[in-house]
Amino acid sequence: MFSRTELFDRVYLTAVQSDKFKTGCFSINFLRPLSRQAAAQNALIPGLLLAGCEQYPDIRSISIQLDRLYGASVGTLVRKKGEIQSVGLYADFVEDALAGEPVFRPLTEFVSELLLRPCTENGGFRSDYFEMERNNLVNSMRATLNSKQAYANQEMLKAMCPDEPYGIPYQGEEETLADVDAKSLYAQYRTLLAHSRVELFYHGRASADEAADAFRAMLKELPRGSIDPLPAPACKQVARVRELEQSMPLSQSKLAMGFRARPASAVDELAAMLCFSVVYGAGSNCKLFLNVREAKSLCYYASAAYDKYKGFLRVSSGIAAENYAAARGEILRQLQDCVDGKISTEELENAKRLLNSQLRADLDNPGRLDEFYLGQAILDQRYTIPELMAAVERVDEAAVRQAAATVQLDTVYFLRGVGE
Amino acid sequence: MKQTDYPRLQECCYEEILPNGLTVRVLPKPEFDKMYAVLAVNYGSMDMDFTLEGETVRSPAGVAHYLEHKMFDLPEGSAMQAFTRLGGNPNAFTGYDMTAYYVQATEHYEENLRLLLRMVMTPHFTDESVEKERGIIAEEIKMYADSADSQVYERLFAAMLPGHPASIPIAGTVESIQAIRAATLEQCYGAFYQPCNMILCVAGKLPAQDVIRIALEQTPAASGPCARRIPAAVQDGKSAQFTQREMDVAMPMFTVGVRLPDLAPGDEITEIACDLAAELVAGETSPCYQELYEQGLIDSGFFAGFESVRELAMFSFGGDSRDYEAVSRAVFASADRLLNEGIDPDELRRLKHSAIGRRLRELDSFGGTCNRICGYFFDGVDYLRFREAFDAVTEEEICRILVLLRPENACTSVIVPR
Missing domain, CATH: 3.30.830.10 (Metalloenzyme, LuxS/M16 peptidase-like)
Incomplete structure (x- = not known):
């Protein structure tokens, strides 16, 4: 309540x-x-x-x-x-x-x-x-x-x-x-x-x-004056993909890939983006885990995180330096599969179950509720967690495909481990 | 089914020891729509040498952790997929002295618990799948090798505990895991993964009688022969007082350890006395902390307290500092001052009150509470009796710790910027 x-x-x-x-x-x-x-x-x-x-x-x-x-x-x-x-x-x-x-x-x-x-x-x-x-x-x-x-x-x-x-x-x-x-x-x-x-x-x-x-x-003595407005985030298009590399004495190299996507405040839009990001890169049944880690043993971890405020997707992975090209290629191939609609009913159902199980757990987690309500206040949204869960249930394969299609690679950063 | 009430915590716990020796504990939480279930094995990375039915086995470093990875394989495929279909969120961790498998769920409680038990009770290792995991685990080992937080501890243990298996990283080394085969995993599994060497602890919606019924159905009727550990010893006289490594960190990071006498089973007084000693010596309300903080020698990440791995125990402190030697000197001087001046009973009362308050708050975390119940259970301690244990700690017990806090007893591990 x-x-x-x-x-x-x-x-x-x-x-x-x-x-x-x-x-x-x-x-x-x-x-x-x-x-x-x-x-x-x-x-x-x-x-x-x-x-x-x-x-x-x-x-x-x-x-x-x-x-x-x-x-x-x-x-x-x-x-x-x-x-x-x-x-x-x-x-x-x-x-x-x-x-x-x-x-x-x-x-x-x-x-x-x-x-x-x-x-x-x-x-x-x-x-x-x-x-x-x-x-x-x-x-x-x-x-x-x-x-x-x-x-x-x-x-x-x-x-x-x-x-x-x-x-x-x-x-x-x-x-x-x-x-x-x-x-x-x-x-x-x-x-x-x-x-x-x-x-x-x-x-x-x-x-x-x-x-x-x-x-x-x-707060009775909190001073109050004119209140500064809060900006909505700017949306930019990708002109060309930026590539950066830095070397450091490390045993394991780190890959960070930044993608531009759509910000999502409305509940159905958010539900579709969340489903896509989970199918692609969250949990142990996602495409990144099953393909980049389990099938090809290219990394210990590879995961994607979506930021609804900005409309941004990040893929992070810890890999062996010699696997850089292979891992990067596989990460992008898995994204293309989402865009092409190569998403099985089971993958989508698994993603929905994972999301809703987390959301249900959030209802009993004060720290997560704090995050959720601060977000609602910032995005000026009124929907509740159960309403978001219902929206997740409504997401179909076409919505995931459309969400994936909004994602564009912008920047690849590679921290190359050398000589450790 | 035995019911124990803990009125001072407003908690209640059911316990049943199954005929096969498995201990089951349940914290009923009917008002929550979630469940946390953990099945813990009294077997960790340091249990490398053991005897099984008279035969001596010396296993390579990293088997306990390798097993943890491969337990998720079932004959029909990965248990991960099966959990996902049930909306369960499983994971596992391996420590020096314990391996634990857990699932968090907000629906299908019975099925998730059943699957957790079946997974851990079903060894399914093939040379092919064990081979495939090697690269993934090697990457995990490398990740820890690059983490200053892990390195500062691993190096402290290596310096303080020479010859002891706790001086080797939990996951082993890239070299040591090369020797692990399906047969290695099967042997160590059989030696330690027996119901009598495990505890199941569940908190949440699922009623205690259902948990016990499922545990009975999903575990074997009897335990097989269990391994006997070959006691490990530290090669005394060989431990170092200092270890240092250069890494890409922003500021020197350090941990100082002072070994305490080995713990007897069931000793929880030492832990609490040690934590209270740490509060008195260098906690946030101590003059020592305030001086170091105001001099910019420590920040809010500074810690001091008790650490233990089975019978091994230590007082440790550390954090980030531009001058860890000055911090170390100040902490030992503070311990010395406290011994000379004596402990203020009002201050001790306040610190106990505060520590109990923090532990009460931690009870809201099902996972944290169940994991603690398991860890303490293997040490012969009922974690939920902590208020009584705090009552029992006197100034004398604290002084017994304080006299040990001397620089000549300490070992320092430092990571310095490259």
């Missing part, structure tokens, strides 16, 4: 009431257009909010307060949804009924302190905290290199979208932090608070009214 309320001017709460869990959770998300100049600054703000506030001035006093709230957690949230950046905080806590003491309400009061009364000096954030968290963010950006597939995916996206916001990593880029200081970041923080659409998500035992009450109190 979910309800949606506007608490203040364009501050929305999606509340899901459920008695089944021992844990309750909520998140607060500020939505911004993804921009090269501001992305890293926005990503830095949640970290600074968790460094200290007036009442709890350092991480130690914050952690002690969380211990007192029966081991509650508060963390940062930085997400990229197409060409929108969502930044904020989340909280997980033991439900009052199990704790035998109030936890939810005091936790919202605590988050209010963290969010609205950070430690400041001279009209900016505390400069030592600013330095500390900027370094942490820079380190986190650089750490993308530690996961070679994530690194390959990021390099592929940067090459594919040099002039589109979609090419910007979710935490922004290190270079853009050069001119930012504790004072200018504080100004950005005030902008974020006052001029962003805000999406709250709550999942737990409190009724929608009780939750709305608690969050109204939490």
